[in-house]
Amino acid sequence: MSSEQLNDAIDALLREHPPATTDPHEFFGARFDAGLAWVWVDPADGGRNADPALQGLVEQRLTEAGAPHPGSYNPIGIGMCGPTILAHGTPEQRARYLRPLYTGDEVWSQLFSEPSAGSDVAGLATRARRDGDDWILDGQKVWTSFAHLASRGLILARTDPDVPKHRGITAFLVDLKAPGVDVRPLRQMTGAAEFNEVFFDGVRVSDSDRLGDVGDGWRVGTTTLMNERVSLGGAIATRDEPGADLLEGYRVAASRGEGNPVRRDQAVRLWIEANVNYLTAVRAAAAGNRGTPGPEGSVLKLTSAEFNRRAAEFQLDLLGAQATLIPDYEMRRPTLPYGSNGVPSTQTVFLRTRANTIEGGTSEVLRNILGERVLGLPGDVRVDKGVAWKDVPR
Numbered sequence: 001m002s003s004e005q006l007n008d009a010i011d012a013l014l015r016e017h018p019p020a021t022t023d024p025h026e027f028f029g030a031r032f033d034a035g036l037a038w039v040w041v042d043p044a045d046g047g048r049n050a051d052p053a054l055q056g057l058v059e060q061r062l063t064e065a066g067a068p069h070p071g072s073y074n075p076i077g078i079g080m081c082g083p084t085i086l087a088h089g090t091p092e093q094r095a096r097y098l099r100p101l102y103t104g105d106e107v108w109s110q111l112f113s114e115p116s117a118g119s120d121v122a123g124l125a126t127r128a129r130r131d132g133d134d135w136i137l138d139g140q141k142v143w144t145s146f147a148h149l150a151s152r153g154l155i156l157a158r159t160d161p162d163v164p165k166h167r168g169i170t171a172f173l174v175d176l177k178a179p180g181v182d183v184r185p186l187r188q189m190t191g192a193a194e195f196n197e198v199f200f201d202g203v204r205v206s207d208s209d210r211l212g213d214v215g216d217g218w219r220v221g222t223t224t225l226m227n228e229r230v231s232l233g234g235a236i237a238t239r240d241e242p243g244a245d246l247l248e249g250y251r252v253a254a255s256r257g258e259g260n261p262v263r264r265d266q267a268v269r270l271w272i273e274a275n276v277n278y279l280t281a282v283r284a285a286a287a288g289n290r291g292t293p294g295p296e297g298s299v300l301k302l303t304s305a306e307f308n309r310r311a312a313e314f315q316l317d318l319l320g321a322q323a324t325l326i327p328d329y330e331m332r333r334p335t336l337p338y339g340s341n342g343v344p345s346t347q348t349v350f351l352r353t354r355a356n357t358i359e360g361g362t363s364e365v366l367r368n369i370l371g372e373r374v375l376g377l378p379g380d381v382r383v384d385k386g387v388a389w390k391d392v393p394r
Helices: 003-016 024-033 052-064 075-088 091-103 217-238 244-255 261-287 297-318 320-324 346-353 363-374
Strands: 108-111 127-131 134-141 152-158 169-175 181-186 195-206
Touching: 003 024, 003 052, 024 091, 075 091, 075 108, 075 152, 075 217, 134 152, 134 169, 152 217, 169 195, 169 217, 244 261, 244 297, 261 297, 297 320, 297 346, 297 363, 320 346
Parallel strands: 108 152
Antiparallel strands: 127 134, 127 152, 134 195, 152 169, 181 195
16 A cells, blocks of 8 residues: 555545544544554554555654544553554454454553562463363452553463463453452552552453463563553654753743753753654654564663653752642542643652653663663573473562
8 A cells, every 4th residue: 555545544534534523432433444543454453454664654644633642542452452462363352352442442451560570570470270161360460550441451371380481371351340350559659540459359251362372471471561662662752842841941940040051961961862762763663563563662661761760850850949849649540541630740750750660661671681682692590491380489
């Protein structure tokens, strides 16, 4: 498909469903049906069998037209679960789940981390045992974003404890409203509770909702994690005037007589870094992928997380004594879409960015991935390699 044909499809979508007067969920449905969700996939899956690089054209045109972004209404679904279902789902699973996922009618969560399996996700202990045509889930997940709003989730569970940890995992698509699922809020130091802990007590999952082969969950999960890092890092590609807020913050501080050459130098350096990250994200988006990005996606996640922390610290410093005050500490359960919860204070942003270098893969883990899988350096020491999961101390 040529870019001209794709432009014609975009024109038709905007003409028949004007973003200013069309309900966002209806617009997403029309976009999916027009093959403009993921342009490189089959039409039945919301695409046009087009060059993946043309996805950038779609996003640019729709953003310029003021169209809503599906990621604001279902961030985990669009950024992580959807691409994983595209890569590993059966035709029946793709037909059942992709459209309502894309429209935001079914919000999704990712259920990987556990209290004893954070950076070492493969060490997870949540069990799934076969019972006829079903599987029965028992265990606990933690740090689950938007689980309080989600109707579906992608979960990794241990199905064979007698083999090494990476080989005994299976992925499932689970109904988070099913009997036996208990979602509890985790309140953060910002006051918000966007994360949750989720308990599974005898939850039944049909074998038809198994994603991938039995024991192949690590490969499925790796697809999700790679997409998560691209999603978290690539968010900066959507920003207008990267770093402009840093320069404006410095100008305001300088107008109060609080500017100095050191802070001016910091502002410019951060502005440069913001733009370098932006250009890297744009280049990565233009390259496109087919739902299975490589380890290079970890670069953006690492650099953007480290940048966010430094930028938040700089902006907090510009506040002076005011930085010691936080506007409120009320517990809030964030809602969707993104942006509907108001503009957070500088103090809240500073506190929230502390998590950026942990969530979606710690900076230490990402450096290991880049060193081993991109640069080809010797692997880290692994004392549990080849040892059955049940024999690994925990």
